[in-house]
Amino acid sequence: MTERHQTLQSIEEHWQAVWEEQKLYKASEEPDAQEYYCLEMLPYPSGRLHMGHVRNYSIGDVVARFKRMKGFNVLHPMGWDAFGLPAENAAIQNKIPPEEWTQRNIAEMRAQLKRLGFSYDWDREIDTSQPEYYRFTQWLFLKFFERGLAYRKRATVNWCPSCQTVLANEQVVAGECERCGTSVTSKELEQWFFRITDYAERLLANLDKLEGWPERVKTMQRNWIGRSEGVEIRFPLAGRDGDLTVFTTRPDTLYGATYMVVAPEHPLVPELIEGQPHADEVRAFVERVKQQDEIVRAAEDRDKEGIDTGAKCINPATGEEIPIYVGDYVLMGYGTGAIMAVPAHDTRDFAFAKKYGLPIRRVIAPAGGVEGELTEAYVDEGIMVNSGEYDGLPSTEAWERIADWLEAQGLGRRKVQYRLRDWLISRQRFWGAPIPIVYCADCGIVPVPEDQLPVLLPKSAHFEPSGRSPLVDAPEFVHAECPRCGGPARRETDTMDTFVDSSWYFLRYCDPRNDKQPFAREKADYWMGVDQYIGGVEHAILHLMYARFFQMVLYDMGLVGVEEPFVNLLTQGMVLKDGAKMSKSKGNVVDPNHIIEKYGADTTRLFVLFAAPPERDLEWSDTGVEGCYRFLNRVWRLAEEWIPKVADVSPTGPGTEVEGPHHEIRGLLHRTLAKVTSDIERFHLNTAISAIMELVNGVYAYKERPDADPRVIREILEHLALMLAPFAPHLAEEVWHRMGMRESVHRNPWPEVDAKVARVDEVTMVIQVNGKVRSRITVPRDLDEESVRERALSDPKVVEQLNGKSVKRVIVVPGRLVNIVVG
C-alpha cells in the first residue's frame, strides 16, 4: 500500500500546483457563453474543516466540473463568513485578537480546501470581516435605512445570557440559543431591526415559483412566515369609552365569545384594572408572569393561568357584557395581544374556561347534529347554531357574512396576520460590522455619510463579557463628530448580526474587487441567479430567508435584475458516525486531514459522494473509505498496465465497427456514460459512481481475453478519465496526461454517448405465469409482440406450468416481460 499511496499523494499535489498556476478555474464574463453559477454555502472559519464541509464542497465540485465540461462558463467561488462570536470568545480565553484568530483559521482551512483540489476561482475569494467587504455591508444598511427598512425600536427581545447578546427570533431554537444552546431569556431593549415583515407576502408567494427548491425547505419557510387570514374586531368596553381590539381567524364563532383574554404585557391592562376591587391581585399576577422565562411560559403542556380584571366589554354580536381576563396563554407578540375566547370551539379557551368556570356556548354544530355536553372543543367546520340570523348556515359561509357585517358596522376589518417578526440585527458584540450610525444630541439618529465608510473596527478592545458591546469601552471609536451639525456625537456601538454579512455575499462574488460599489449591476446580471446552491438544511429558514429578503430589497432598489437569488437548491444531509451527528462532545469526530493523509483527496471525496445520495444523511464508515481507495487503485493499475500498450493506438469511436465481446464492452461503456451523465444531472452521484465501478469490473474481465482489442481499451481508458474527472479529478488528470493528452481533462468536453453502440441487440425477457417468474428468454431487441408471445408460450418451462390450464390473457411489455394469465 505504501508505495502506491506515495504515488497517489504526489499526483494530487502535482496537479493542484499545475491547476493553480494555470488558473484553470478562473471565471470571467464571456457574453457568448452560457453562464452557470455553482455556489456552496461559505464556511465560518472555525478552525478546521469538518466532514460536513468536505461533503458539501465535494458535491458542489462535481456540479461545477461537470457543467464546465458540458460547455458552461462556470462561476464557482469560495470565501469566509468571518465575523462571529467564536473569534471573540477565543479572544477572551486566549488573549488573541479576533482578527488574528480568524485569519489563522482561514489560512488553515484554505489550505485544506486546496489540498482537496476543489475547482474554485480563488481570485474571487472574499472575507466578510475585511473592511473591503464590510464597508458595503454598511452601505447596504444605509440604503435600508433610507428606505425605512432599518429602524430602531424598544422591544422585548431574546437575550442569550451566555453569548451576552440579543438574538433574532430565527436564532432561538426551542427556547435555546441557536449557537450555544443556552436557554434564552427576554430583555426590554432598544434595538435595530430590518423590516422583513414588509416582505412577508412576497417571501411567501414567491416560494411557489421556486420549482428548483426542495418541498421540505419551502414548507419550513411557509410555516415560519405563518400567514393566516382573519378579522380584527373591536369590542367596545362596557361602561366607559374605548375598546379592545382582537384578531381572530374564526369570526364565525363570534356569538360563542363568552369572555376576553389579554396578554399580561397588554398596554390596556393598567387602565382596565384602574379602580377595580382586585387590581392589586391582577398587578401581582402580571408581574409574576412577566418574570417567567420565555421557555417556561411557552412550555407545552403547561396549565394556563389567568385572572379576572374586573373590567368588561360588549360582544357586538350578542350585545352581552363579557368579562376581560389577563391570561398567560395570550402572547403580546402576535396579533393584537388580545383574543376573544370561544371555549366551545378552541381547545385552549376550552381548558381555560373549564378551569375558571366560564360559560361555554356552542355556536357550531357538527354535521351529524349535537349530542350532549361538550367534553372538548369542537374546532372543525359545521352548521351555525345559537348565532341569531346566521343559524342554519354552513360555518364557512357565516365566516364571510359575519366579517362583512363587522366591516359594514365599522367594528372590524379583514386582516392578514403573519407569524414572522421583524429581523433584529443589532448585536452587543465587537467582532461584526459596525452599524454606521451616529447619535447626536441635537440631530438625533444620523446615518454615517457614504463617503465616510467604512466605519472601521478599532484595532484593540477589551473583551470581557459585560452585556454590552466592547466597542462601548473604546473611546476613540465612540467619540464622533455629527455628520450633520459637526457637534460632538456618539457612535453606535452595536454591530450587525453576521447573517447580514452572508445575505449578499453571493452578489459580491460576481464582482469581488469592486471598490466603488458592492458589485456592478452588469456583472450581477451576467451571473445571477445562482443556478445551483448547495448547503445544509439547517439554514432552511435563517440564511435562506434573509438572503431572499435582501435580494428582493436590492431588486426593488434596482441594484439587481432578479428577485430570487437561488434558482435551484440542494440541501445535503448530515455526516453521521455511529448514528449520531459528529461532535466533539460525543467524541465521534473524523478529521478530514487524517483521511486525506492516509488515502488522499480523491478517495476522501469519492467516499462522501458514494456512501449516500446527497440529500440523505451519510453514515461514516472506515471500511467504506477503504473500498473507495481500492476502487481508485483498481483504476490506477488498469491504467498502468494498459497505457504503455495503447500509447500509439487510436481509439475506437464513431464509425469504428467491432464485433462480439469487443462490441459488448463498448456497449457497456456507452451505456455507463449515458447513466453517469443523467445521474449527475439529477444528483444521483452515488449511483453514477457505482456505474463506473461496474464498468471497471467489466473491463477487468475483458482485458484478460487473449484477443482484447487495444483500440477498445484505449477508448475505455479515455472515457474513464473523463467520467471520473468530476469525482476524482487528480487521478483522472494523471491518467489523461499519461495517455499523451496536452490539455487538462477538466477542459475537455464531456463525451457524447454513441447511441448505436450503447444499444443492446438482444434482451432477456422475463416470462411470468400468473405474475410469478417461471422462465427467461433471450430475444432480439425489436422482436414484434406477436413473435414474443409465441416464443413465450412455447417455452418448455412455461408449457410445463400451463399443463392443461387455459390461457386467459397474455400481457407483453416490450423488451421487459411477458405475463401469461391462466385460469
Next chain:
RNA sequence: GCCGGAGUGGCGGAAUCGGCAGACGCGACGGACUCAAAAUCCGUUGAGGUUCACCCCUCGUGUGGGUUCAAGUCCCACCUCCGGCACCA
C-alpha cells in the same frame, strides 16, 4: 397537535413510467498467488426447503387491508424513527 421526510439483506445503499427486489460498495465465507502474510485476482453470499450435480419450490421491501395480469412503487387505515413549527387566537 400540525406540516414535511423516511422505514428494503449482517451494514451503507440500488430499483426514472406499476414490470426480474437487493445494482454497487462494505462485511463474511471459499479458492488462486505466496515458504507465510499483506496486497492483489477469481468465485459465493436475503431467508427457508429440496440428492445446492448451479435444477426447482415457498416466503420476503415497517404492519393490516385494497386496486391491478403485475405493487418496494398506487389507494385506505395504522406503527416506528428523523426533521421543522408549536398556547400564533
